Amino acid sequence: MKKNLLFPIALIISFFLVESCAKNNEADPSITNVVVTNPDFQMLEDAAVRGDVAVQLSSKNPSDPQGSYTVFAPTNAAFARLGLNSALDLIALQPAFLRSTLLYHVFSGTLPGSALTPGSMPASALGPTRRIIRRADNSLYVNGSKILRADVPAANGLIHPIDKVLLATGVDVLNSALALEEGLVFVRPELTFLVEAVAYCNLQSALAGSPGSPPLTVFAPTDQAFRELGVALNVPLNQPRDIRNLPVATVRAVLLNHVIAGGAQGGRFTSELPENSTVASAGGGPLVFGSFNNGALTVKGPGNGASAANLVIPDIQCTNGVVHVIDRVLLP
Missing domain, CATH: 2.30.180.10 (FAS1 domain)
Known part of the structure; x- marks a missing residue:
């Protein structure tokens, strides 16, 4: 019985840690803070906590001179397409796969909307690149995910909301x-x-x-x-x-x-x-x-x-x- 309580307790503790960070930094929110305060990213918040990337994305990027990350951020509706509608649903995914999936959404550095040109292949923190695609109706996609908006600012980078979770395996x-x-x-x-x-x-x-x-x-x-x-x-x-x-x-x-x-x-x-x-x-x-x-x-x-x-x-x-x-x- 105790084992089943570990995830909810960890989620509650991590949430209050991140929420506290948001309140102390309201004037200049980090990527994590933006996610926490936007109800459209509730599932991304839950996934970031369980996948152990919430703290990383609340800080400056040590590998970038400007300290920036760029995140393609799936909305709640994007997670729902995979049958993931609540924090408990994330238990259906292996933790290692969840973490690697989240890292596939991250670019190390600043990747503004103006740089998302058709045919370009920005790298990910996981390793595999993504492909930028423009359809005939002028809508812009990263792989098969539509970019709903570009250049949501944060203290440590940019956020581009998307309508589907990006998935990569790193193998054939x-x-x-x-x-x-x-x-x-x-x-x-x-x-x-x-x-x-x-x-x-x-x-x-x-x-x-x-x-x-x-x-x-x-x-x-x-x-x-x-x-x-x-x-x-x-x-x-x-x-x-x-x-x-x-x-x-x-x-x-x-x-x-x-x-x-x-x-x-x-x-x-x-x-x-x-x-x-x-x-x-x-x-x-x-x-x-x-x-x-x-x-x-x-x-x-x-x-x-x-x-x-x-x-x-x-x-x-x-x-x-x-x-x-x-x-x-x-x-x-």
Whole structure:
């Protein structure tokens, strides 16, 4: 019972420490102070406390001559898109992954809105770069996240609010899926059916990539998506190894239908994928994209009929491409 109380107690203590800092520095608030005093950033505040970056962002940056950080700051609505609506929901994420995710939102130094030019790739405190994208309607994105406003000032830098949480793994597509399957991202394992299917078809090297190989855009069905497929096909898919009851050629064809390798659409975020268009998958079959709406679009294969897949966790940056977790298996 005591163990379950540790997070709430730590949250309360950290909140009062940060709140005290805000009250003592009201005339010149730090990035942390701005987050604490803005109700639109309540979830970011909770995440910063649990991820142990709140204190860091309340101080000057020792690695920058001006002492500045720049933070792409997800709003409450951005966290809600991942099913994270309260401080307790953050327990679903492994602490190490939460911290690395927060660091991926941070730039060491001053990165004003005027420097967010299309095609530029600002570094992150985590290491991987982000990509700045401008859509035809002139809206500006960092990866697949819309920049809602630029240059919110703070004593130790700038804040750019965004509408989706930025996600990066720091490893290739294969190892990113393995991290989810092993419970290193969410406490509860995910993509276990997909990992089993990839091993069954011996496609590990294709998803791991190699130097010079084309970037990938991968649509990764959830475990529930595979279970629902089993029900639809009247083939029980209750556990990952049940995948091996299907012909390997069939499973391979299905998996290749979830990958775009190279070309204009390989390694693309939602903000870059062509809405209302058809693109060839690695298996040769067409993937049909729906309209770009609220930072996402649907995708379906030829065998899905009118039932398109939704991107439930889009825009996961990997070292050799981008993964979009979807809620339906794309059938060739």
